[in-house]
Amino acid sequence: MKKFSIIVLSIVVLGAGIYSQRGDIALRILPKGAEALLASNKIDTLGDGLHIALCGAGGPMPAPNRSGPCVAVVAAGKLFLVDAGANGLRNLGRMGYQAGNISGVFLTHFHSDHIDGLGEVATIRWAAGNNSTPLNIYGPDGVANVVAGFNLAYGQDKIYRNDHHGNTVAPLTGAGMAAVSAPLPAEGELITVYEQDGLKVEMLAVDHFPITPAVAYRFSYRGRSALISGDTNKSANIEEFAQGIDLLVHEALNPAMLNAMNQAATAVGLPNTAKIFDDVIDYHASPIEAAETARDANVGHLLFYHIVPPLVLPGSEALWLDGVDQRFSNYTLGEDGTSISLPANSSDIVVNSNDL
Ligand SMILES: [Zn+2]
Ligand SMILES: [Zn+2]
Numbered sequence: 001m002k003k004f005s006i007i008v009l010s011i012v013v014l015g016a017g018i019y020s021q022r023g024d025i026a027l028r029i030l031p032k033g034a035e036a037l038l039a040s041n042k043i044d045t046l047g048d049g050l051h052i053a054l055c056g057a058g059g060p061m062p063a064p065n066r067s068g069p070c071v072a073v074v075a076a077g078k079l080f081l082v083d084a085g086a087n088g089l090r091n092l093g094r095m096g097y098q099a100g101n102i103s104g105v106f107l108t109h110f111h112s113d114h115i116d117g118l119g120e121v122a123t124i125r126w127a128a129g130n131n132s133t134p135l136n137i138y139g140p141d142g143v144a145n146v147v148a149g150f151n152l153a154y155g156q157d158k159i160y161r162n163d164h165h166g167n168t169v170a171p172l173t174g175a176g177m178a179a180v181s182a183p184l185p186a187e188g189e190l191i192t193v194y195e196q197d198g199l200k201v202e203m204l205a206v207d208h209f210p211i212t213p214a215v216a217y218r219f220s221y222r223g224r225s226a227l228i229s230g231d232t233n234k235s236a237n238i239e240e241f242a243q244g245i246d247l248l249v250h251e252a253l254n255p256a257m258l259n260a261m262n263q264a265a266t267a268v269g270l271p272n273t274a275k276i277f278d279d280v281i282d283y284h285a286s287p288i289e290a291a292e293t294a295r296d297a298n299v300g301h302l303l304f305y306h307i308v309p310p311l312v313l314p315g316s317e318a319l320w321l322d323g324v325d326q327r328f329s330n331y332t333l334g335e336d337g338t339s340i341s342l343p344a345n346s347s348d349i350v351v352n353s354n355d356l
Contacts, residue, residue: 042096042355043074046341050075050224052247053095053339053355054305055088059253060113063310065335065356067091068113071228071249071305072339075221076197078103082217082228083114084121091336095355100129104180104194106201107139108230109214110146119150122177127161131174138180138193140203140213147179184213187237198222204241206232208283218245222344227299231306233282234289242297246342246349249334250293251306253284254320261309284308287320291327301349302331303340 018025051074058066068085072092079101081088089099102125108114122135137147158175185191185205194201200220208214208231218227218241226247229238242248258277265274285293287304294302311317317333324331330349332338337356342349 040096041098043077043079043101046074047343048222049341049343050219050221050226051339051341052226052249054334054336055091056085057305057307057334057336057338058310059306059308061308061310064312066307066310067336068117069306070117072097073219075199075219081105081121083108084117085113086116088117089121089124091356095337098129099124100131102135104136104138106217107137107143108216109208109211110142111211111231115146119154122150123154123157126174127170132171133174134176134178136180137177140184140215141181142213143181144179147177151176184215188240190241204237206230206235206238208232211283224342224344226342232285234285234293239293239297242293242299244298246300247303247340248294248297248299249303249305250290251284252287252290252304253280253308255281255286257309257319288323288327291324291331295328300330301340302328303334303338304331305334307334
C-alpha cells in the first residue's frame with residue numbers, strides 16, 4: 001500500500017513539474033507545428049477531379065459549426081470560392097488550404113452575408129500569398145461596385161503592408177480585387193464565365209426575388225459536374241440545368257422553424273425582428289423543396305448549405321430535415337469542413353471525413 005502511494009505521489013509530482021513547464025514545452029513544439037501548417041497544401045493531397053468543400057455552411061445568423069456562406073471548389077490544381085461569408089477564409093486555413101492559392105471568387109449576389117469576408121480573402125491571399133495581380137471577383141452586373149467599394153475601404157491597409165513588408169513580399173500590383181462582370185442570364189440561358197484547363201464555370205439566374213441579380217454557378221470538369229445554388233427559392237432554372245449532374249449544393253431555410261422564431265420575437269416585443277423572420281421565408285427554398293429539385297433533376301447527391309435557422313437545440317437537425325427523406329435520400333447536411341470529391345472520369349461520389 002505504501003509502495004502504491006509513493007508511485008501515485010511520484011506521478012503527481014512529475015505531472016505538476018510538466019504542468020509548470022508547459023509554456024517552455026509549447027515553445028519547443030511550436031516550430032514543428034508551424035512547419036507542418038505552413039507546408040500543408042490541401043490541393044496537393046486531392047486527386048484529379050472536382051472537389052467541393054464548405055468553408056461556410058450557414059447563413060447570416062451566428063451558428064456553431066456553420067459560418068457565413070462560403071464554398072471552395074478545387075479542379076485542375078486551382079482553388080476557387082463561391083461567395084465569401086464571414087469566417088470562411090479562416091476555416092479554409094484550418095482545412096489545410098493556402099489563401100495564396102485562391103484563383104478567383106464567384107459571387108452569387110450581393111447580400112452582405114455573402115460578401116462580408118471578401119476583404120479578408122483578398123488581403124490575406126495577397127499579403128500572405130505572394131500574388132502580384134489582384135484577385136478576380138466574378139459576378140453578375142453590380143460586382144464592379146462591390147469590388148470598387150472594397151478596394152477603397154482597404155486602400156490604406158495596402159499602403160501599410162507595402163511600406164512594412166516591401167515590394168517583394170507585398171507588391172502593390174497584387175493588392176485588392178478586379179471585377180469580372182457578366183450580364184444576368186435569361187431564364188433557360190447559361191453564360192460561361194470561366195473556361196481553362198478543362199474547367200468550365202457557367203452562370204444561371206435563380207429566383208431570390210426581390211433581390212436581383214442573383215445567380216447560381218455550374219462547374220464542369222473532366223466528366224464531373226456540380227451546381228451551387230446561391231440564395232434562391234425553388235427554381236425551375238436550377239432544375240433544368242442540374243439535370244443529371246453529380247452534385248447539387250443547395251441552400252435551404254426551414255419555414256416552420258422561422259414561424260416559431262417569428263412567434264417568439266412577437267412574444268418578447270420585438271416586432272421588427274419578427275417581421276424579418278417572416279419576410280425571409282419567401283425568398284429561400286425549404287429543405288423539402290431543395291430535395292424535390294434534387295429528385296426531379298436526378299442528381300447524384302444533394303449537399304445542403306446556407307442552413308437557416310441555426311440548428312442549436314437537440315433534435316433540431318431532425319426537425320429541419322423533416323420530410324426530406326421521403327423526397328430524396330442521397331443527401332448530406334453540410335457543416336463547416338464538409339467536403340465531397342468527384343474523381344475525374346468516374347461516377348464515384350465520395351463524402352470525405354470532415355476537415356475541421
Ligand atoms: Zn444568404
Ligand atoms: Zn441572399
